[in-house]
């Protein structure tokens with residue numbers, strides 16, 4: 001269980017004026033599949049980076065299963081079971097898909113195990129296992145490999161920041177099935193930042209962040225209709241102008 005207590009994050013902008021990006025956030029994340037959504041610039045990615053340990057709060061505490069992890073860096077948090085999916089997996093010359101998944105798992109894995117994981121994310125294992133991670137892989141393939149890494153890691157908390165970004169509609173539709181599978185097969189919590197209705201639809205809990213604060217929080221049956229209503233009303237208003 002992850003707890004955020006009175007979390008605030010302030011930065012100095014280019015005019016050296018203080019800007020509060022997150023404002024006194026109190027949040028408990030204990031559901032299995034949680035989606036964070038909200039308007040652009042609301043503070044979602046900042047919050048995800050803070051949970052992963054990439055940035056530290058200006059005020060407040062972060063607790064994982066009751067332990068204060070506020071001062072821990074990204075590596076220590078990863079050891080405690082928090083994984084963060086970057087937009088693109090790391091590239092090192094010569095590093096293959098097989099190497100990357102083995103590294104993520106942190107143990108020796110048989111070819112069959114690696115193939116099973118690649119199949120889970122919809123990649124034909126034989127074609128990919130020995131491929132080098134480089135620019136010859138498409139955005140959708142890289143994203144699936146990144147998700148396969150998180151599968152292999154099987155951590156307490158897996159964070160994805162807009163996994164749909166840069167993916168075509170076709171690949172996106174099949175990615176949804178990967179996330180559904182992940183929801184069914186991973187034991188820990190999956191935290192996804194997304195603007196996509198299809199991802200929100202499979203969430204147990206939806207958190208709406210706007211202007212650095214929690215605007216709404218609840219089950220999808222309660223929150224999704226409110227979000228769709230707001231979007232439709234805004235669209236109708238702008239159509240009339």
Ligand SMILES: Nc1ncnc2c1ncn2[C@@H]1O[C@H](COP(=O)(O)OP(=O)(O)OP(=O)(O)O)[C@@H](O)[C@H]1O
Pocket residue numbers: 011012013019021038039040041042043044045046047
């Ligand atoms: N280091 C920083 N210095 C100044 N401003 C920052 C910094 N980091 C984030 N911001 C600002 O904080 C706000 C929140 O950014 P964040 O990336 O968290 O939003 P978001 O909700 O993820 O947006 P999007 O939906 O567009 O991805 C934005 O206005 C952003 O420009």
